[in-house]
Amino acid sequence: MKKSSSSLQDWADRDFWEKGAFLSSDDGQEVIFGKGGSSIGVDTFLPGPGPVFYLKDFYAAKYLAYSPAEFMIVSRDHVIKWLENISDTPPALTGLGSDDDLYEKDFQRLKNSFTEGLRKVVLISRETFTPFSSLETPKALLKRAFTFGTGTPYGLWEPGRGVIGSTPELLFNIQGETLRTFALAGTGRQGQEEDLLRSPKDRYEHDLVVTDIREKLATFSSEVRVGATHLLPYKTLVHLKTDIEASVSPELDLTALTNLLSPTAALGGYPKDLALRFLQQTAYAIKYPRRTFGSAFGVVTPERQQFVVSIRNVQWEGSHLFIESGGGVVEASELAKEVEEFRLKRNTIRKHYL
Numbered sequence: 001m002k003k004s005s006s007s008l009q010d011w012a013d014r015d016f017w018e019k020g021a022f023l024s025s026d027d028g029q030e031v032i033f034g035k036g037g038s039s040i041g042v043d044t045f046l047p048g049p050g051p052v053f054y055l056k057d058f059y060a061a062k063y064l065a066y067s068p069a070e071f072m073i074v075s076r077d078h079v080i081k082w083l084e085n086i087s088d089t090p091p092a093l094t095g096l097g098s099d100d101d102l103y104e105k106d107f108q109r110l111k112n113s114f115t116e117g118l119r120k121v122v123l124i125s126r127e128t129f130t131p132f133s134s135l136e137t138p139k140a141l142l143k144r145a146f147t148f149g150t151g152t153p154y155g156l157w158e159p160g161r162g163v164i165g166s167t168p169e170l171l172f173n174i175q176g177e178t179l180r181t182f183a184l185a186g187t188g189r190q191g192q193e194e195d196l197l198r199s200p201k202d203r204y205e206h207d208l209v210v211t212d213i214r215e216k217l218a219t220f221s222s223e224v225r226v227g228a229t230h231l232l233p234y235k236t237l238v239h240l241k242t243d244i245e246a247s248v249s250p251e252l253d254l255t256a257l258t259n260l261l262s263p264t265a266a267l268g269g270y271p272k273d274l275a276l277r278f279l280q281q282t283a284y285a286i287k288y289p290r291r292t293f294g295s296a297f298g299v300v301t302p303e304r305q306q307f308v309v310s311i312r313n314v315q316w317e318g319s320h321l322f323i324e325s326g327g328g329v330v331e332a333s334e335l336a337k338e339v340e341e342f343r344l345k346r347n348t349i350r351k352h353y354l
Contacts, residue, residue, distance in 0.1 A: 008033070008074055008082045017135050021053040021066055021156040022142070023299050024076065026173040026180070026306055028152070031079050032299055034068025039158060041065070045255045049302055054258075055156055055163070055310070056296040058268075059280060061259040066156060079146060088143040090354050091136070093129035093321060099284060100125050100339065103326075106282040107335050113278060114331045120208050121269040121278050123338075124293065124326030127346055129354065131319045138162060141314055144353050150234050152308050154297055157316075163292065165313025165349070168234045171261055171296050174305040179221070179246045183209040184232065185266040185328055186240035187341055193231055193238050203229075205328045206240040212265035212272070213244055220257060221246035234312075235348050254305055258296050266328065267294035267309060293324040312345070314353050323349050 016035035024031045034053060042065045046052050053066040103125040110121055138157055141164040145153040148166040155164035172181045186202035188195060196202055210226060217224045227243035269275020279285055293315070298307030315322055325346040327338050 008072065008078060009085070011035070011070070011072055012082070014135075015069075017138055019158045021068065021299075022154065023053070023297070023306065023308070024153045025304075026152070026170060028076055030073055030075055031153070032071060032073045032301075032304070034066065034071040036069030037067045039064055039066045043255075045258075045300060051299050051301040051304075053156055053299050054297070054307075055292055056258065056262055058263060058291040058293065058295040059276060059285075061255075064156075066158075076146075083143045083146055086139050086143050087136075088140045088147070090140060091132045091321070093132060093354060096128040096130055096320070098125060098127040099287065100343075102283040102287065103339070103342070104335065106284055107329060107333075107338065109282075110278065110329055111331075111333075117271065118274045118278065119270050120205060120265060120328050120330050121275045122263075122267050122294065122326050122328050123279075123282070124284065124324050125342055125346075126288070126322045126324040127350070128320055128322040130321065132316060132321045137316070137321070138164065141353055148235070148352055151312060154308055154310075155313075156297065161315075161317045163297075163310065163313050163315045165311070167308045167310065167312050168232065168239065169264075169266065169309035169311060171264070171298065171307040171309050172257070172305075173307075174248065174252070177247055177250060179217070179248045181213060181217075181244050181246075181261075183213055183242040183244065183264075183266065184239050185209040187327065187345070188238050189344065190233060190236055190238050196238060196240065197231070201330060201332045202240060204332070205330055206242070208270045208328075208330075209265040210242050210244070212270050213261070216260045217244070217246045219260060220252060221248050223247040235352075237344065237348065254300065258298070258307060262296035262307075262309075263294050264309065267311065267326075269328070294326070312349055314349065323353075325349070 020035045055064045151166035186206040232241040297310040325342045327341040
């Protein structure tokens with residue numbers, strides 16, 4: 001594997017658009033790109049200097065590990081300049097409908113399943129489109145991920161499948177002996193910030209995510225620091241956010257850490273084992289047993305161990321392109337409000353990317 005010294009304009013050739021990956025840094029100042037190379041399924045992170053991109057299975061401790069043949073790290077300004085020459089004309093797609101009916105069935109079943117143990121489950125739905133161009137569509141989606149205006153742009157693709165988006169959620173970023181992450185749960189429309197801050201349901205849901213992260217990090221750290229909850233704007237949405245830090249050892253087992261943190265209570269539920277057990281029995285999971293939405297995506301290099309939560313994206317497989325979205329359901333949740341929330345998230349993605 002070699003680091004390229006050429007310009008991104010020359011480097012991003014057909015090989016890149018056929019098989020590639022990228023992830024913006026946590027501070028948004030630089031982007032790492034990879035192209036060519038090989039992908040394998042692993043259950044433990046690969047040894048060696050990397051970089052290696054990882055996409056986790058949502059339900060299991062298994063990863064698609066992508067080792068590019070070449071990589072380059074460039075500034076965000078350089079990326080934006082390069083993208084000026086790339087068309088972002090949206091693909092001409094035909095809508096095939098949504099799975100919102102499955103969501104409603106799963107919601108009703110979940111409402112009868114809450115116990116003192118199971119306290120939150122994140123249900124999702126999807127909207128599907130067809131057909132799309134295997135080369136031109138990734139170009140448009142990548143450009144739109146960087147022009148989205150918020151979040152962390154990321155993506156990975158190979159012949160037959162891929163994902164590109166801009167996520168608001170960091171799973172973790174490690175620099176030296178400090179791990180940074182945050183809880184992100186509770187969603188409202190911009191302009192309704194005070195309603196979100198005062199919402200008992202959203203504050204309860206958010207506090208579950210904070211508790212979940214704090215409990216998990218305590219496995220790896222004796223010093224976990226939790227900040228004050230505040231608001232994070234994201235396009236037409238606003239979320240509740242609580243920053244969290246932990247002191248960790250340089251010998252930290254990254255595979256074990258990622259397996260424990262993902263999926264978070266913000267995307268899976270609380271407690272994790274009971275939520276995943278319920279999710280695997282949903283009508284949605286029966287129809288779509290393979291899932292990466294809401295799981296971990298990241299890159300590991302000697303200088304960088306960064307993972308984000310794979311949401312607010314567009315995915316494709318075969319000839320179908322689709323958008324998934326969801327929201328946390330607790331005992332006090334109301335179906336109409338939950339449907340409004342996940343459609344608001346989905347529409348935000350569709351309107352920008354498609």
